[in-house]
Amino acid sequence: MSGTIEVVQSSELVQKARQAKAAASALGKMTTEQKNKALELISTQLLEEQKFILAENSKDLIIGKDNGMNDSLLDRLKLDEKRLKEMADALILLTELIDPVGEVLEQWERPNGLDISTVRVPLGVVGMIYEARPNVTVDATSLCLKTGNAVLLRGSSTAIHSNKALVQVIHHALEKSDLPIEAVQLLEDTSRETASEMFKLNDYLDVLIPRGGAKLIQTVVKNATVPVLETGAGNCHIFIDETADPGMAINIAINAKTQRPSVCNACESIIVQKNWADDHLQELVKALQEKGVQIHGDAFVQQGGNQIIPAGEEDWGTEYLDLEVAIKVVETVDEAITHINQYGTKHSEAIISASNENVEKFFMEVDAAAVYHNASTRFTDGFEFGFGAEIGISTQKLHARGPMGLPALTSTKYVVRGTGQIK
Amino acid sequence: MSGTIEVVQSSELVQKARQAKAAASALGKMTTEQKNKALELISTQLLEEQKFILAENSKDLIIGKDNGMNDSLLDRLKLDEKRLKEMADALILLTELIDPVGEVLEQWERPNGLDISTVRVPLGVVGMIYEARPNVTVDATSLCLKTGNAVLLRGSSTAIHSNKALVQVIHHALEKSDLPIEAVQLLEDTSRETASEMFKLNDYLDVLIPRGGAKLIQTVVKNATVPVLETGAGNCHIFIDETADPGMAINIAINAKTQRPSVCNACESIIVQKNWADDHLQELVKALQEKGVQIHGDAFVQQGGNQIIPAGEEDWGTEYLDLEVAIKVVETVDEAITHINQYGTKHSEAIISASNENVEKFFMEVDAAAVYHNASTRFTDGFEFGFGAEIGISTQKLHARGPMGLPALTSTKYVVRGTGQIK
Numbered sequence: 057m058s059g060t061i062e063v064v065q066s067s068e069l070v071q072k073a074r075q076a077k078a079a080a081s082a083l084g085k086m087t088t089e090q091k092n093k094a095l096e097l098i099s100t101q102l103l104e105e106q107k108f109i110l111a112e113n114s115k116d117l118i119i120g121k122d123n124g125m126n127d128s129l130l131d132r133l134k135l136d137e138k139r140l141k142e143m144a145d146a147l148i149l150l151t152e153l154i155d156p157v158g159e160v161l162e163q164w165e166r167p168n169g170l171d172i173s174t175v176r177v178p179l180g181v182v183g184m185i186y187e188a189r190p191n192v193t194v195d196a197t198s199l200c201l202k203t204g205n206a207v208l209l210r211g212s213s214t215a216i217h218s219n220k221a222l223v224q225v226i227h228h229a230l231e232k233s234d235l236p237i238e239a240v241q242l243l244e245d246t247s248r249e250t251a252s253e254m255f256k257l258n259d260y261l262d263v264l265i266p267r268g269g270a271k272l273i274q275t276v277v278k279n280a281t282v283p284v285l286e287t288g289a290g291n292c293h294i295f296i297d298e299t300a301d302p303g304m305a306i307n308i309a310i311n312a313k314t315q316r317p318s319v320c321n322a323c324e325s326i327i328v329q330k331n332w333a334d335d336h337l338q339e340l341v342k343a344l345q346e347k348g349v350q351i352h353g354d355a356f357v358q359q360g361g362n363q364i365i366p367a368g369e370e371d372w373g374t375e376y377l378d379l380e381v382a383i384k385v386v387e388t389v390d391e392a393i394t395h396i397n398q399y400g401t402k403h404s405e406a407i408i409s410a411s412n413e414n415v416e417k418f419f420m421e422v423d424a425a426a427v428y429h430n431a432s433t434r435f436t437d438g439f440e441f442g443f444g445a446e447i448g449i450s451t452q453k454l455h456a457r458g459p460m461g462l463p464a465l466t467s468t469k470y471v472v473r474g475t476g477q478i479k
Numbered sequence: 480m481s482g483t484i485e486v487v488q489s490s491e492l493v494q495k496a497r498q499a500k501a502a503a504s505a506l507g508k509m510t511t512e513q514k515n516k517a518l519e520l521i522s523t524q525l526l527e528e529q530k531f532i533l534a535e536n537s538k539d540l541i542i543g544k545d546n547g548m549n550d551s552l553l554d555r556l557k558l559d560e561k562r563l564k565e566m567a568d569a570l571i572l573l574t575e576l577i578d579p580v581g582e583v584l585e586q587w588e589r590p591n592g593l594d595i596s597t598v599r600v601p602l603g604v605v606g607m608i609y610e611a612r613p614n615v616t617v618d619a620t621s622l623c624l625k626t627g628n629a630v631l632l633r634g635s636s637t638a639i640h641s642n643k644a645l646v647q648v649i650h651h652a653l654e655k656s657d658l659p660i661e662a663v664q665l666l667e668d669t670s671r672e673t674a675s676e677m678f679k680l681n682d683y684l685d686v687l688i689p690r691g692g693a694k695l696i697q698t699v700v701k702n703a704t705v706p707v708l709e710t711g712a713g714n715c716h717i718f719i720d721e722t723a724d725p726g727m728a729i730n731i732a733i734n735a736k737t738q739r740p741s742v743c744n745a746c747e748s749i750i751v752q753k754n755w756a757d758d759h760l761q762e763l764v765k766a767l768q769e770k771g772v773q774i775h776g777d778a779f780v781q782q783g784g785n786q787i788i789p790a791g792e793e794d795w796g797t798e799y800l801d802l803e804v805a806i807k808v809v810e811t812v813d814e815a816i817t818h819i820n821q822y823g824t825k826h827s828e829a830i831i832s833a834s835n836e837n838v839e840k841f842f843m844e845v846d847a848a849a850v851y852h853n854a855s856t857r858f859t860d861g862f863e864f865g866f867g868a869e870i871g872i873s874t875q876k877l878h879a880r881g882p883m884g885l886p887a888l889t890s891t892k893y894v895v896r897g898t899g900q901i902k
Contacts, residue, residue, distance in 0.1 A: 084843070084844075084846075085843060166863070166864070170858060172864060172865075179876050179877070180846075256701070258700065258701065262877075263876070263877060277681065278679070279704065281700060281701050281704070283707070283875065283876075284706070310901075311902060397504065419894055420507070420508060421507070421508065423504070423603070424892070425892065426892070426893040426894075426895060427892060427893070427894055427895065428896075429895070429897060430896070430897040431593055431895055431896075431897025431898075432901045432902055435593060435895065435900065435902060436893075440589070442595075452706065453686070454602070454685075454686060454877060454878040454890070455878040457892065458892075467876035467880050468880050469849070469850060469881075470848060470850070470864070470882075471849075471850055472849060472850065473852045473853070474852060474854025476724075476853050476854070477854040477855065478731055478738070479855055479858060
């Protein structure tokens with residue numbers, strides 16, 4: 057019996073992946089106008105069918121409450137008129153962005169007369185794996201369609217009613233468009249076994265993008281043979297060197313820690329050079345505490361402040377994602393860089409300094425997707441960088457690193473024009 | 480006991496990977512001059528110690544012969560003075576290429592005054608997995624060092640004496656350079672178990688590059704959780720449409736098939752549109768047969784020629800890598816494109832045509848790393864494209880696609896300069 061069930065599971069996955077792949081081929085030929093028209097139609101359809109969507113969403117919310125889902129998760133799961141309106145508006149904004157597909161990145165001629173150019177093309181089929189946030193269903197789908205990619209969505213079982221409703225509505229919109237409706241596929245089977253199968257579906261999927269917490273992402277990275285776009289955790293540091301302007305340093309540290317503590321580009325550790333700490337650490341600690349931040353500090357920090365929790369080894373590697381921060385005092389810039397490279401997650405790292413030498417050293421030696429001088433790590437974001445959209449923030453080094461805009465969902469193709477050349 | 484052995488195996492791998500990672504950090508800071516000097520020193524050292532290298536290589540050759548290794552594999556394994564000279568010369572040529580590390584790819588300013596730039600940086604640690612070709616040891620090492628990457632080499636057990644000798648010589652050269660000798664690591668344990676462990680060593684390796692046959696590559700792709708740069712098989716097609724110039728079409732088909740049949744960019748199937756076939760197929764078949772090419776043909780081809788082997792389903796998907804070709808006759812351009820997308824390996828595909836419409840359609844719809852008009856597929860090559868070096872030819876869509884030059888061994892970093900900006 058269990059064998060039969062497995063075959064059934066597998067066949068939904070493979071069948072939908074195959075349909076997505078076939079649709080990807082047709083999608084790749086769509087013009088920017090055809091793709092934008094489809095996005096507009098989805099935007100309209102979401103609002104037209106909002107009652108249906110909210111009714112289905114409330115089923116998930118009821119089941120979630122019954123199963124003891126906490127308030128923060130329920131809030132992420134919840135859709136309402138305002139959130140649907142935001143989704144619909146985001147789709148319209150997306151139509152205004154430049155379509156990267158077809159862009160000629162380089163063109164050159166070889167001595168033998170061959171004319172070679174590099175042209176952006178869609179990736180093909182994108183596998184999205186995400187948690188109980190139905191907005192990702194619409195967000196991921198729209199980014200994929202804009203870039204000519206088909207998408208196979210695998211959301212959480214706890215959002216299945218919402219996701220099915222949203223994909224049904226998207227299909228209703230696509231029926232009125234030139235795009236194939238098979239370009240958007242939702243896996244209704246949300247079992248772990250099928251997810252594991254999806255991780256290894258190299259024949260049909262060109263890339264997997266996990267969106268969610270560190271655990272989900274690591275599960276995908278550690279098990280997938282399909283190439284993964286790793287959007288990762290952020291254990292981000294602010295390093296205040298001895299030349300830093302005290303007002304600016306404290307201002308940036310407060311912002312990076314407290315403006316939105318739950319996000320990956322928030323600061324989790326502050327590293328302070330001793331000469332600066334001697335004069336300004338108490339002021340920094342006080343300012344953070346006034347904002348309600350709980351401080352874990354090393355021996356030096358404990359000496360100079362009240363209510364400091366002793367920081368242990370585990371604090372340096374912790375993403376608190378809350379109003380908590382670890383503070384460490386170092387003698388040298390080298391010591392700070394070594395610490396950051398040891399405990400950081402290669403996301404966003406900042407130095408506050410008035411020394412060009414220290415800044416250039418930090419930029420060169422700190423291994424991270426984004427390195428900052430005299431600015432908050434909170435700017436690591438596709439919108440803040442001016443990309444107009446964001447797939448996620450890559451913490452891996454292949455393909456795309458840092459905030460990923462639409463071009464991260466494309467590949468390239470060499471187009472070679474000859475006049476009969478042979479080798 | 481087997482547990483103990485496993486620990487020992489694992490510890491060589493992890494220890495060397497850890498050393499490579501530590502060295503990568505130092506390597507990333509080296510100037511172009513320091514890296515080029517090291518390449519020159521390796522070039523000199525290879526020639527100075529050639530007697531030692533050739534003596535060690537002959538041990539592998541003797542063992543290979545004793546174990547019944549075939550002549551073609553023995554030839555790939557063999558080093559001699561001429562081949563060492565070629566390696567030494569290639570190192571000097573590499574010093575003349577532009578160092579991609581440090582290149583500023585883009586720079587822009589945001590309305591809030593943040594100055595953002597994208598800078599090329601090394602990947603970190605590259606894991607190379609390859610077969611019994613000792614030249615890859617030197618080739619891979621030199622490309623990695625030029626781009627500031629450390630390398631963990633895992634060659635074949637049948638080339639272990641050669642590889643150990645070459646790495647020892649490379650270390651002798653690095654001792655005289657500013658580069659850390661730990662940047663080049665050779666795994667002496669060539670067991671499958673350790674290779675499998677290496678496939679999943681995400682904590683230390685930034686990328687795996689398999690170099691060798693289709694089987695090796697697929698083993699790595701299907702088992703690795705470390706990101707892979709897939710350099711793949713080539714089932715390349717020449718499509719001759721009804722408007723093609725007969726002389727040019729035959730010339731290109733002959734070149735793509737026969738100039739070097741054993742390589743991945745050689746042609747394996749020729750697709751001919753019926754109207755052209757009616758007038759010129761016999762001439763094409765005859766020209767191929769005169770070059771010693773064995774022809775597998777569909778029913779139409781069989782009718783018009785002698786000594787045609789009936790082509791079956793399996794022929795369309797076969798990389799002969801020899802003087803054999805499959806020929807299929809189609810009615811339409813669409814039929815040709817569908818066939819190519821079904822059986823091709825997304826490597827290199829050519830159309831021979833005088834119709835702009837057909838060419839643009841082919842360029843748009845054929846899914847391959849390189850698409851050609853009126854030229855031989857044999858040009859898909861880093862040197863032919865003018866890159867001056869080649870890591871391999873990527874058939875995947877993430878990171879790099881097609882011939883990969885030095886930039887394929889780099890990542891990027893966002894460098895953000897502020898004046899106190901907070902969010």
